[in-house]
Amino acid sequence: MxxxxxxxxxxxxxxxxxxxxxxxxxxxxxxxxxxxxxxxxxxxxxxxxxxxxxxxxxxxxxxxxxxxxxxxxxxxxxxxxxxxxxxxxxxxxxxxxxxxxxxxxxxxxxxAAFGAYALRGSTHGLDLRHGSMAYLNLGTGIAAGLVTNGELWRGARGTAGEVGHISVDPQGPACRCGQRGCIEALAGGGAIAERWNRPGRLPVRDVFDAADAGDPEAAALRSGLAGGVAAAVRILVLTADVDVVVLGGGVTALGDRLMTDVAAELAASAEASPFMRSLRLEERVELLPTGSxxxxxxxxxxxxxxxxxxxxxxxx
CATH class of the missing domain: 3.30.420.40 (ATPase, nucleotide binding domain)
Incomplete structure (x- = not known):
């Protein structure tokens, strides 16, 4: 045991x-x-x-x-x-x-990346000695873990998968790391809660609810979150060419509401680029089951x- x-x-x-x-x-x-x-x-x-x-x-x-x-x-x-x-x-x-x-x-x-890889292999009947996966954790912060052929890939200094502090919008919101427009500043639960700055037990869910109700500030935050997650997916696929990106972490409790927004962002980027369309990114993103x-x-x-x-x- x-x-x-x-x-x-x-x-x-x-x-x-x-x-x-x-x-x-x-x-x-x-x-x-x-x-x-x-x-x-x-x-x-x-x-x-x-x-x-x-x-x-x-x-x-x-x-x-x-x-x-x-x-x-x-x-x-x-x-x-x-x-x-x-x-x-x-x-x-x-x-x-x-x-x-x-x-x-x-x-x-x-x-979590290693466990998600094992769970996905058992669920789909995959040979865990082959294949690759990125686990993208969407929580207070943003980070990823990479598994290839059954082994964690850490990189030369252990930073493989640390996508949260890649800036994707130099004019975007300030990040706690000192840059602007980092993926974490756009899509991290902590950053969204800070920018929303309204009382509530589940601020990211509140942002989605307010956006559905027509609040323009909430709509901008929600759009930024989807854009940040989509950017992370593109980076992970373009740099590591993983078979699949599995999304996990507290923010993924939004379920289909999150996935629909992310899929729309990925589709929009593919619309303008035959190369991006060839990557079929929408088909390479999965959600870790709730409570996994x-x-x-x-x-x-x-x-x-x-x-x-x-x-x-x-x-x-």
């Missing part, structure tokens, strides 16, 4: 993965704040999901953890996970001795691998 944890800013998703790749149990816990609480949460999540699966810790061969922040290669040390209150934490070094199980740590978006355990599953699969990545993994 292998355990995977997806540790987010508010909740931790834990799964037990059996030898045949099936998910034997799944639980969710609230994520603590700060280094000590992150360690406590990780240990509690492993124990809780093991209990739910009816197994003991001795039955678990590995634990993988997907978490935001930079991951120092070969150490399981997390840096700059600001949404978790962590500046620096030796997560693997703190959790492994308590559990008595090997622990491996991976960036959360890259873990992709990140936790990917963490479990990565945790069971031997060896460590050679480079630092970026923040996602």
């Amino acid at each position: 292998r355990v995977g944890l997806d540790m987010g800013g508010t909740k931790t998703d834990a799964v037990v993965v059996a030898a045949d790749g099936s998910i034997a149990a799944r639980v969710r816990l609230a994520t603590g704040w700060g280094g000590e609480e992150i360690v406590r949460t990780a240990v509690a999540a492993v124990n809780a999901v093991a209990t739910d699966a009816g197994i003991g810790l001795d039955d678990i061969v590995s634990v993988g953890v997907g978490i935001p922040g930079q991951i120092e290669a070969g150490t399981g040390r997390v840096w700059h996970a600001v949404n978790l209150g962590v500046d620096e934490l030796d997560l693997a070094g703190e959790v492994a001795p308590v559990l008595g199980i090997p622990v491996r740590v991976e960036n959360d978006v890259k873990a 355990p992709a990140a936790a599953l990917g963490a479990a699969l990565i945790g069971a691998q031997t060896g460590e990545p050679e480079e630092v993994l970026t923040h996602g």
Whole structure:
């Protein structure tokens, strides 16, 4: 049995993965704040999901953890996970001795990419040793993970897939990175909420609702979001020529409302270019099913691998 944890800013998703790749149990816990609480949460999540699966810790061969922040290669040390209150934490070094199980740590978006690749392969009956996929995470920020022939592709410095801070409109909105018109400034949930600046629990959904009601400011934000996502899809296909781009993350809870807008943007760019039409981008975009355990599953699969990545993994 292998355990995977997806540790987010508010909740931790834990799964037990059996030898045949099936998910034997799944639980969710609230994520603590700060280094000590992150360690406590990780240990509690492993124990809780093991209990739910009816197994003991001795039955678990590995634990993988997907978490935001930079991951120092070969150490399981997390840096700059600001949404978790962590500046620096030796997560693997703190959790492994308590559990008595090997622990491996991976960036959360890259873990989700690996899990989405495995899920898509099982759903479509694909040979996971062949093919390529980009997982585009649309959350507070924007980032992607790339998987090719069953392996994560990190690039020379671990930044492969970091499309959020590619500027696609020099006259566009300011981005927290200092540029203007970055994909994240256009399509990131945090940036949209900041620019919308109205009270509400789900500001991106509120923007879509207001746009449907005829609000011009909301319509502009909604158009920018679709344009940013479409730009990211074009970049991922044109640079990595992946078979498919899978969209995931909190913003994708909009479902068909988002996909319809993105498809329209892709179609508009294809209309003026025979080359872009030949790429058939609209057919190469899919939505990760709502509630998918992709990140936790990917963490479990990565945790069971031997060896460590050679480079630092970026923040996602």
